Amino acid sequence: MSWKTLDDMDMAGKTVLIRVDINVPVKDGVVTDTTRIDRIVPTVKDVLAAGGKPVLMAHFGRPKGQVVPELSLGQIVPALEAAFGQPVKFAAENFEAAAANLKDGEILLLENVRFFPEETKNDPEFAAKLAKLGDIYVNDAFSCAHRAHATTEAMARALPAAAGRLMAAELSALEAALGTPERPVVAVVGGAKVSTKLELLSNLIEKVDHLVIGGGMANTFLVAKGVEIGTSLAERDMADTARAILEKSETTGCTIHLPIDIVVAGEFATGAANETLPVDQCPADKMILDAGPATVEALKGVFAACKTLIWNGPLGAFEIEPFHKGTFDAALAAAALTAEGKLKTVAGGGDTVSALNKSGAAENFTYISTAGGAFLEWMEGKELPGVAALG
Ligand code: 3PG
Ligand code: MG
Numbered sequence: 001m002s003w004k005t006l007d008d009m010d011m012a013g014k015t016v017l018i019r020v021d022i023n024v025p026v027k028d029g030v031v032t033d034t035t036r037i038d039r040i041v042p043t044v045k046d047v048l049a050a051g052g053k054p055v056l057m058a059h060f061g062r063p064k065g066q067v068v069p070e071l072s073l074g075q076i077v078p079a080l081e082a083a084f085g086q087p088v089k090f091a092a093e094n095f096e097a098a099a100a101n102l103k104d105g106e107i108l109l110l111e112n113v114r115f116f117p118e119e120t121k122n123d124p125e126f127a128a129k130l131a132k133l134g135d136i137y138v139n140d141a142f143s144c145a146h147r148a149h150a151t152t153e154a155m156a157r158a159l160p161a162a163a164g165r166l167m168a169a170e171l172s173a174l175e176a177a178l179g180t181p182e183r184p185v186v187a188v189v190g191g192a193k194v195s196t197k198l199e200l201l202s203n204l205i206e207k208v209d210h211l212v213i214g215g216g217m218a219n220t221f222l223v224a225k226g227v228e229i230g231t232s233l234a235e236r237d238m239a240d241t242a243r244a245i246l247e248k249s250e251t252t253g254c255t256i257h258l259p260i261d262i263v264v265a266g267e268f269a270t271g272a273a274n275e276t277l278p279v280d281q282c283p284a285d286k287m288i289l290d291a292g293p294a295t296v297e298a299l300k301g302v303f304a305a306c307k308t309l310i311w312n313g314p315l316g317a318f319e320i321e322p323f324h325k326g327t328f329d330a331a332l333a334a335a336a337l338t339a340e341g342k343l344k345t346v347a348g349g350g351d352t353v354s355a356l357n358k359s360g361a362a363e364n365f366t367y368i369s370t371a372g373g374a375f376l377e378w379m380e381g382k383e384l385p386g387v388a389a390l391g
Contacts, residue, residue: 003390004162006043006138011052015099015134018043018164019151019386021141021370022058022076025354031079033354036143036370041083043140043164044107053102055134056080056088056109057151059144065117073112080109099133119150127154140164142171143348143371145386146378156389163390166370171387173367174378177346182307183209187379188299188330190214190313191351194221194238201245203380205254210302212257214315214326219288221246221258222279230264230282257302261292263316263323270320290316291326300333303343309334311347311356312376318355328359335364348375 009016020040025032047054061071072092080088089108091098102108113119118126127150131137137159139145144152145167155161163171185208189197194217205211213221219234224242249256259279264286265272276292291299295315303309311334318324337343345365347356349372356362369375374384 003387004160005168006046006050006162006164009050009136009138009160009162011047011050011136014052014136015055015102016047016052016136016138017055017057017130017134017155017159018047018138019141019144019155020056020058020164021143022056022073022080023060023143023350024076024079025350026075029075031076033350033357034079034083035353035357035368036350037076037079037083039166039370040140040164043138043166044084046165047138048105048107051104052136053104054107055099055102056107057113057130058109058141059114059119059151060112061114063112063114065114065120067115071112071114073109077109080107095130095133113149113151120147122148122150122154124150124154124158126150127158131155131158134159137161138164139386139390140166141386142167142369143374145371145384146374146382148385152386153389156386161390167387167390170369170371174346174369174375177344177367178308178310178379182344184306185308185310186210186212186302186306188212188214188309188311188313188315189376190217190315190327191349192216192233194235194242197376198238198241198245200376200380202248204376205245205249205252205256207379207381208254208310210255210257210306211249212299212302214259214291215313217313218258218291218315221256225258227280228282228284229288230284230286232282232288257299259288259291259295260298261294262288263290263292263326265289265323268317268320271322272320274322289320289323291330293329296326296329296333299330303330303334303337306343309343309345310379311345312349312352312372314351314355318351318358324355324358327355328361331356331359331361335361338366339364348372
């Protein structure tokens with residue numbers, strides 16, 4: 001499939017509406033990982049250099065079509081200004097006036113587009129209204145490309161459209177690394193919910209040789225296998241589905257790896273008293289917060305036997321010490337194999353990228369995608385609506 005890039009557009013004097021993904025992690029009003037912001041800088045700079053006036057459109061969180069003050073994009077402005085090295089104007093409302101008053105060299109950010117219910121409905125009238133704010137549409141939000149929303153899909157049909165630098169870079173990097181991956185391939189999938197990643201897991205076991213399941217998701221699989229998991233986070237109502245995935249993996253030749261030892265604690269808190277136990281010995285009043293060292297050793301063996309690794313989702317509650325250890329150690333092992341030229345490593349997803357950055361593993365990974373869900377759907381071979389609309 002082909003699409004236009006910034007080089008195909010005459011942007012001089014034009015207002016360029018750029019869909020970006022600045023859905024970044026924020027703690028106490030401070031952006032804790034700026035990867036997604038850093039990666040949109042080339043597009044914004046190139047639009048400015050070509051004489052275009054950038055108007056940034058983005059979402060933050062899932063406000064469900066309502067104004068949720070805590071999810072205002074206003075709080076991201078300082079991080080954007082730091083990344084662009086210049087002031088960024090912000091329109092909380094009255095987008096028309098703000099866009100019309102934008103001067104050469106200025107950058108405008110619009111308020112969270114998901115404050116409008118029409119956004120996630122991919123409403124063409126809403127898209128047309130936004131399209132009137134500018135002359136050209138650029139999609140630089142690869143990480144939202146799996147969403148058919150007004151600013152990711154319908155708008156691309158309402159204006160001359162192009163892929164931004166990050167969108168183009170993500171697609172070519174993923175194609176280069178994973179288009180025809182060297183086998184064996186291992187996928188590490190973690191995070192809390194099986195329910196949102198079910199279809200994905202079911203598709204992945206047809207495509208990869210090893211599937212490592214970590215985090216809260218692993219707990220659901222342990223439940224499916226009849227293992228007691230105490231007070232751990234799990235989706236017990238998904239146990240049947242998890243069982244079906246385990247059964248299917250036997251016919252597709254994919255080996256599923258679950259934790260063999262666990263780090264448990266009485267509470268979800270930084271520095272909580274903890275112990276490491278075999279996976280089937282979680283006390284009834286404790287919760288699993290990380291994969292243990294034996295699990296990490298086993299994973300190192302799997303990684304060493306593979307040629308390509310895909311990673312989305314942490315193995316444990318990496319954001320609270322010391323439960324980062326399983327994720328960090330496994331990531332560092334993958335990074336070391338990459339540095340030795342033995343393994344190609346591609347990772348994506350907000351939490352994952354933040355964990356890889358914190359552990360120091362990121363710099364040795366072959367490629368870090370800004371996308372989580374979109375990256376996985378791309379992996380599954382699905383058509384991404386945000387990319388398709390550019391074609
Ligand atoms: C993400 O953070 O994965 C993207 O910004 C998409 O967000 P969404 O999952 O809320 O659509
Ligand atoms: Mg997401």
